[in-house]
Amino acid sequence: MKHTIGLIGFGTVGRGICEILLDKKNYLKEKYGFEFVITAVADFAFGNVYNPDGLDIPLMLKQANEKQKFTKDLTDYDNIKLIKNSNCDIICELTYTDLTSGGPAIDHVRAALESGKHIVTSNKGPAALFYPEMKKIADQNNVKFLIEGTVCAGTPVINLTDGPLAGCDISKIRGILNGTTNYMLSEMEKGMAYEEVLKIAQELGYAEADPTGDVEGHDARGKVTILANIVMGAGIKITDVPCRGITKITSEDIENAKAQNKRWKLIGSVEKKDGKVITSVSPEMIDYSHPLAGVMGATNALTFTTDLLGDVTIVGPGAGKIETGFSILTDILSIHRTNGK
Numbered sequence: 001m002k003h004t005i006g007l008i009g010f011g012t013v014g015r016g017i018c019e020i021l022l023d024k025k026n027y028l029k030e031k032y033g034f035e036f037v038i039t040a041v042a043d044f045a046f047g048n049v050y051n052p053d054g055l056d057i058p059l060m061l062k063q064a065n066e067k068q069k070f071t072k073d074l075t076d077y078d079n080i081k082l083i084k085n086s087n088c089d090i091i092c093e094l095t096y097t098d099l100t101s102g103g104p105a106i107d108h109v110r111a112a113l114e115s116g117k118h119i120v121t122s123n124k125g126p127a128a129l130f131y132p133e134m135k136k137i138a139d140q141n142n143v144k145f146l147i148e149g150t151v152c153a154g155t156p157v158i159n160l161t162d163g164p165l166a167g168c169d170i171s172k173i174r175g176i177l178n179g180t181t182n183y184m185l186s187e188m189e190k191g192m193a194y195e196e197v198l199k200i201a202q203e204l205g206y207a208e209a210d211p212t213g214d215v216e217g218h219d220a221r222g223k224v225t226i227l228a229n230i231v232m233g234a235g236i237k238i239t240d241v242p243c244r245g246i247t248k249i250t251s252e253d254i255e256n257a258k259a260q261n262k263r264w265k266l267i268g269s270v271e272k273k274d275g276k277v278i279t280s281v282s283p284e285m286i287d288y289s290h291p292l293a294g295v296m297g298a299t300n301a302l303t304f305t306t307d308l309l310g311d312v313t314i315v316g317p318g319a320g321k322i323e324t325g326f327s328i329l330t331d332i333l334s335i336h337r338t339n340g341k
């Protein structure tokens with residue numbers, strides 16, 4: 001089947017998935033019989049474009065990389081009309097994350113699912129705030145709502161629990177879900193103070209100008225909510241997750257941990273206990289011997305505690321153009337390989 005793909009958001013991840021699809025076009029066709037055409041793109045910065053026969057993606061990548069607006073196949077359709085009226089069978093929602101309202105992404109997701117189009121997204125908003133509702137709409141319309149990229153970018157997490165770990169009872173998931181804070185804690189161990197490290201993280205593009213979402217733990221909290229609801233069926237809201245970030249960690253705390261052969265990590269935790277699912281985000285001192293302690297820099301890692309395998313730890317990138325673009329590819333391929341079932 002030749003898939004028709006639409007992208008809402010043509011930023012880092014939108015361009016990442018386009019580059020991967022163009023680079024691997026022949027490989028994907030030969031290996032998986034996967035063929036595609038990208039027919040719709042909507043972006044605040046570059047404009048909305050539609051061509052039912054396929055857009056000129058190389059030109060659009062060039063224009064976006066040069067911060068120029070699109071010039072070809074422009075359409076008057078707004079995002080919702082484009083989603084509903086386009087010939088796409090898969091819509092990739094790749095606009096910004098809002099963990100308070102879920103907007104504007106939630107409107108895009110709902111419109112796509114209600115009009116019988118699969119959704120693939122790396123946007124945490126709809127997944128953390130509205131997963132049960134969106135999954136229900138997807139099921140009613142016989143389409144998929146796939147969100148691998150919302151936790152640890154393309155490092156397999158959600159698909160791991162649903163695929164290779166299916167059949168294991170997962171009683172606990174603990175890990176490093178935010179690369180920025182892990183980078184900062186790693187650098188603080190080299191002797192720098194919090195404020196100094198934050199400035200460097202901002203200069204390197206790891207932390208935003210307003211770093212609150214990362215350093216206060218809100219980003220990790222969204223991911224904990226997603227894991228609790230999807231892997232453990234907790235039915236919780238993001239505000240149910242107790243959350244403390246790294247802003248109070250001092251150089252003295254770092255030295256104290258070292259003296260005990262431990263190091264600080266911002267740990268997101270989801271655990272089944274006495275019939276309940278207990279969640280949290282908070283800095284913890286982890287013993288050097290634990291696999292999570294060795295994960296330094298902007299890397300993510302999760303340890304799954306299972307009944308049949310014991311602990312399984314996965315370590316990998318939690319951000320990046322190609323790394324997150326891959327999460328979109330893997331979910332698109334899953335739709336292709338299962339024929340959307």
Ligand SMILES: NC(=O)c1ccc[n+]([C@@H]2O[C@H](COP(=O)([O-])OP(=O)(O)OC[C@H]3O[C@@H](n4cnc5c(N)ncnc54)[C@H](OP(=O)(O)O)[C@@H]3O)[C@@H](O)[C@H]2O)c1
Nearest residue numbers: 009011012013043044045094095096097122123319320324
């Ligand atoms: N980048 C990563 O490594 C990564 C990793 C995991 C998850 N994610 C998530 O993936 C999503 C995309 O991330 P990104 O890094 O690609 O973000 P980005 O570079 O900021 O790109 C988002 C694009 O969407 C556009 N946009 C915003 N609101 C829109 C709207 N209502 N309609 C149409 N276009 C709109 C933006 O335009 P303006 O710039 O003009 O607003 C921008 O071009 C986010 O939700 C992010 O949290 C990203």
